[in-house]
Amino acid sequence: MSKQIICHNAALGYEGSVVVEELDFSVAEGDYLCILGENGSGKSTLIKTLLGLHGVMSGSIEWGRDFSSRDIGYLPQQTPVQRDFPASVREIVISGCLSKLGHRPFFRAAERKLAEDNMARFGITDLADSCYRDLSGGQQQRVLLARALCATGKMLLLDEPVTGLDPRAQIELYELIAKLNAEGISIIMVSHDISAIKYASHILHIGSRRQLFFGSKDDYITSKAGRSFLEAGEADQE
């Protein structure tokens, strides 16, 4: 399996201040990495750095051959603006093709075809002309997944994707992401949800400002960081 991302002793932050340091992890093709951590632990800074919006302050992030931050399809958290946004599903999905536009102003037939194919992939072709704000939370996430896969078919980066979904829609979304992973798409999922790790192959746990654990899921469950996180999570659920 070839590595797509290798992060070596990296310190991340912005405007001169370090938010999180000593990050050591890697993502190989086909991996399902779950990034855990409390709010303020630097997860969103890590996301921005992986997407190429921030530089690395020290250490390094190396990209695999034929891979760069542009090959990551991003599923951001929903913003309040989107909840009452008048846009059709088709318009949103095709906006994922913008990276293929270069200096052209308009989409071509190839991009429109890609958008149709991705809508079919997630079973939202019937909704193509529906308005985004009229969809259920689960349907909205499918639209955003289709959009992300218009941008790339190599890796998906999901930021707290199940937030705000009802339990059934959460499970459906997790199953859908697992299916994409089985088709060979690498997954990086940022979450504070304990049930997210069920599907993961690797875990990266970030504590306050530094890395607590990186390794396979099986090692994580028996590790000290893993045990305390799982116990706290179970106590929450009860």
Next chain:
Amino acid sequence: MTELFDTLKYYFSFPFVQYAMIVGLLIALCSSLLGVTLVLKRFSFIGDGLSHVAFGAMAVAIVVGLTNTMVIILPVTVISAILLLRTGQNTKIKGDAAVAMISVGALAVGYMLINLFSKSANVAGDVCSTLFGSTSILTLTKSEVWLCIGMAAVVLAVFVLFYNRIFAVTFDENFAKATGIKADALNLLIAVITALIIVLAMNLVGSLLISALIIFPALSAMSLLRSFRSVVICSAVISVICAAAGILLSVLFSTPVGSTIVTADIAVFAVFKTVSLIKER
């Protein structure tokens, strides 16, 4: 009916009425296109703030005694647009408070300057016409009309060429950035164009009523339509029709141009909103 038609025909034989119509329709078109983005991005307040800044700048231009007031108004408004956008994004400073501060400040200082230094005999009338645009649309010179046509062409070209990118940045700025769109540059472009439109629109409806021109057509279209493209097109159509109706009515019944147009916009909004409420039942 024929009598009305004849009156209109008589008025439209004057070049200044024709100019007013051309400029009015162009401004209405441009402001409504941008309005959709501004309302959805929660940037409506920038339009309001900028119009007051433009008033302040005009006061300074009058006091300094410039014949071409645009020399001061245009750069000052564009710079303010850039500054306001910055504070709007910076969560440390309260964005809305900053806008309120700048806009009210510009209004107060502008009025003060005109009162202290204006050589005009009719200060109150001057101020009233800058705020509500009562006469300036009818005193446009040929060169001002061409300037307006040129700027409208630029705004339209930018909007059409960047349509897909503007949509992406409006709907989801984070995703747009991740796919390599220079969102900050695009936001800057939107702010600068907004400033241009506001300066142009001062002639039509006056600085206090500009926000109405930007907001109402967009809100009307959004209440009924369900795709971004149809909202943009509908908003442009509403705005142009309301501007045409407003100008015609104001010519016929000698009402103030600006407030007649805005009243037409409000009426359309009321109709659209009512229809959408009935449909939801």
